[in-house]
Amino acid sequence: MTEQSKYLPRPPKKSRRPAVKAEAIPSVVPTERPGPEGGKRAENRRTKANLLASAALRLMLERGIEAVTIDDIVVQAGVAKGSFYRYFDDKEALVRGILAPLEEPLHEAFTRCRRALADADRGPSLVAPYASFAAEIAHTIFELESVTRLYLQERRGANAGARRPIARLARFIDDSAETLAAFANARGLTRPGDSQVSAAVVVGAAEHLAYRALLGETQLRSPAVAVELIAIILDGVRLSE
Amino acid sequence: MTEQSKYLPRPPKKSRRPAVKAEAIPSVVPTERPGPEGGKRAENRRTKANLLASAALRLMLERGIEAVTIDDIVVQAGVAKGSFYRYFDDKEALVRGILAPLEEPLHEAFTRCRRALADADRGPSLVAPYASFAAEIAHTIFELESVTRLYLQERRGANAGARRPIARLARFIDDSAETLAAFANARGLTRPGDSQVSAAVVVGAAEHLAYRALLGETQLRSPAVAVELIAIILDGVRLSE
DNA sequence: AGAAAACATGACTGAACAGTCAAAGTATTT
DNA sequence: AAATACTTTGACTGTTCAGTCATGTTTTCT
Missing domain, CATH: 1.10.357 (Tetracycline Repressor; domain 2)
Structure with missing residues (x-):
């Protein structure tokens, strides 16, 4: 008996961000700020990018670049998978970083x-x-x-x-x-x-x-x-x- | 409309080899002859093992060990996937060979x-x-x-x-x-x-x-x-x- | 304060993969 | 020639993975 509801998207309340196309996403480099300033957001960005990069580095030294998956990295870094793709396009971009x-x-x-x-x-x-x-x-x-x-x-x-x-x-x-x-x-x-x-x-x-x-x-x-x-x-x- | 019958096992005629357990399979090294002599079979064995090994080597030099899959190897060697596993336990055994x-x-x-x-x-x-x-x-x-x-x-x-x-x-x-x-x-x-x-x-x-x-x-x-x-x-x- | 924009989340999809196995094929023995 | 032992085949299974996206949360702007 699989609990279906568990896997459904969370119940909608208000769609506050309706269908924005992917143009605004910072593409390659994490330190590239997409819009604003040098405040709290920029700080968080740097922190999280470093978190991901250093988690990845640790794993890659242990197992080799190819054996490390994006899932491994996000688990090790303690962030959601989607977040990875906000900071890096893919594993190659991560290595570049x-x-x-x-x-x-x-x-x-x-x-x-x-x-x-x-x-x-x-x-x-x-x-x-x-x-x-x-x-x-x-x-x-x-x-x-x-x-x-x-x-x-x-x-x-x-x-x-x-x-x-x-x-x-x-x-x-x-x-x-x-x-x-x-x-x-x-x-x-x-x-x-x-x-x-x-x-x-x-x-x-x-x-x-x-x-x-x-x-x-x-x-x-x-x-x-x-x-x-x-x-x-x-x-x-x-x-x- | 998926054609189911296409993916079913070929229709049975006579089961000439009923449920042999995996004990007879030559385990690690392909050149290890499991039973008989120095006739045609042994020759085929060596040929095929070399075929697989050299196909694998070619691919691994091109793409790196980890990027090469068993499927890649058998396609390149022109043999069925099951055959690979008669000769080598896995990719590590192949590399050993x-x-x-x-x-x-x-x-x-x-x-x-x-x-x-x-x-x-x-x-x-x-x-x-x-x-x-x-x-x-x-x-x-x-x-x-x-x-x-x-x-x-x-x-x-x-x-x-x-x-x-x-x-x-x-x-x-x-x-x-x-x-x-x-x-x-x-x-x-x-x-x-x-x-x-x-x-x-x-x-x-x-x-x-x-x-x-x-x-x-x-x-x-x-x-x-x-x-x-x-x-x-x-x-x-x-x-x- | 409220609105707007960026950011975070994790269930989900489709593709690729290692490894299995029943059936068919081929050498070897009797 | 027939029986037996070994070999080949490729469809199939279960798993793992990269990448997506609707929804929820936080920061910044006005």
């Missing part, structure tokens, strides 16, 4: 480094920009551990569905590394060789190390590890003869 | 290398075992490009569902690398430092380079790239002063 705070500083760091390299054409310390770049990135990564871990975890794999924003970032990182490596090579900072290879080596090494560190292998989390990484990249593992 | 030919030679190469290192205690060329190891692995990887690519693509991420066998292999590789790095370090082959770090660096660099190469970036596929990878790992990218 989650990744944004990581993407921005990376873009900036890269741009800054490239400019610095262009400026300091043949100054004595052409190495300084690289050092700043590394420091900035390290700072960002540890500022945004969970997001970084999500990126590292889902970095490879098909550029489809919810993983598309991650593939985009991965591509940007590969390309940036190659640009910087090519520059270093052209200026004679590094041994001659294919800069695509050295870029891939550096990215692969740094990302894998970061991934293992962020996974919680505590021995890998000391600042000394970053120093050692740089030492190995610069001078290799071989004991000098 | 796909990975097996890669896992075996890797296990062997590692075991061989460790033994060689243990034997050649303080001989002059303690480096030779590492060189053979690298050569063996390179050979295996390029022998099994697609499987390797699947491994690299799905290597990280949650240890759950169909990805479990891949996580297992990833873990084995990380651990093996660490063992070999620790050995090299203890024997004074490498500069002092945390061997966990150097192991992670080597694995990360090699895997990322292999991944990019297998993705089809043709400039990265020459044998010179492997040489350059080793050079960078041994001596770094820095131009000697």
Whole structure:
């Protein structure tokens, strides 16, 4: 005996909002305010978007992006399913939102480094920009551990569905590394060789190390590890003869 | 007007196989022959298992393990859905089957290398075992490009569902690398430092380079790239002063 | 204050999916 | 050749999921 009435819509009282078409809905980004001001509503909006994003992030780190459903997310966040779709168009948009705070500083760091390299054409310390770049990135990564871990975890794999924003970032990182490596090579900072290879080596090494560190292998989390990484990249593992 | 009769089971003629319980079904591995000989049946079995596995591999490389459904696989392979379940218990078992030919030679190469290192205690060329190891692995990887690519693509991420066998292999590789790095370090082959770090660096660099190469970036596929990878790992990218 | 607009809710829909099974087909044995 | 054991098939079931929408609630505007 299924109780039908339980599943019927709540009894109508007054239709206060008759058939508004979907034009007013904020489409992609949750922080995009559709109409008003900086009052209570805007506050709630931010709070709820963050609630959803951080619930999603937690689940995705546990189970992987694809295994997490919208229902999982709303249950974890403690909101209704319909609310999710007020803040994000779909899972891909959500991932875009989650990744944004990581993407921005990376873009900036890269741009800054490239400019610095262009400026300091043949100054004595052409190495300084690289050092700043590394420091900035390290700072960002540890500022945004969970997001970084999500990126590292889902970095490879098909550029489809919810993983598309991650593939985009991965591509940007590969390309940036190659640009910087090519520059270093052209200026004679590094041994001659294919800069695509050295870029891939550096990215692969740094990302894998970061991934293992962020996974919680505590021995890998000391600042000394970053120093050692740089030492190995610069001078290799071989004991000098 | 749904045509009911269309969806009814085909009309019974003679039940030639009355209610056999599921005990006779070959459970996990498709190559495990349930009864008879080495005749035509065994041949068909192998053929079909390979058909399913390679169809699945193709799809998984395109879309990622999780996005591929059993229906996708059987359509691609051109067999009925029920047949899939005669050969594999589920997607995880299938992935296990796909990975097996890669896992075996890797296990062997590692075991061989460790033994060689243990034997050649303080001989002059303690480096030779590492060189053979690298050569063996390179050979295996390029022998099994697609499987390797699947491994690299799905290597990280949650240890759950169909990805479990891949996580297992990833873990084995990380651990093996660490063992070999620790050995090299203890024997004074490498500069002092945390061997966990150097192991992670080597694995990360090699895997990322292999991944990019297998993705089809043709400039990265020459044998010179492997040489350059080793050079960078041994001596770094820095131009000697 | 009241009106209007944005926001929240969760039952509901239709599609997609993993896994099953009775019936029909094919190799192997006797 | 007939019986037997293994194999194939695809319609079917029950479940899970993304996305919708009518109704109810809160904030903002006037």
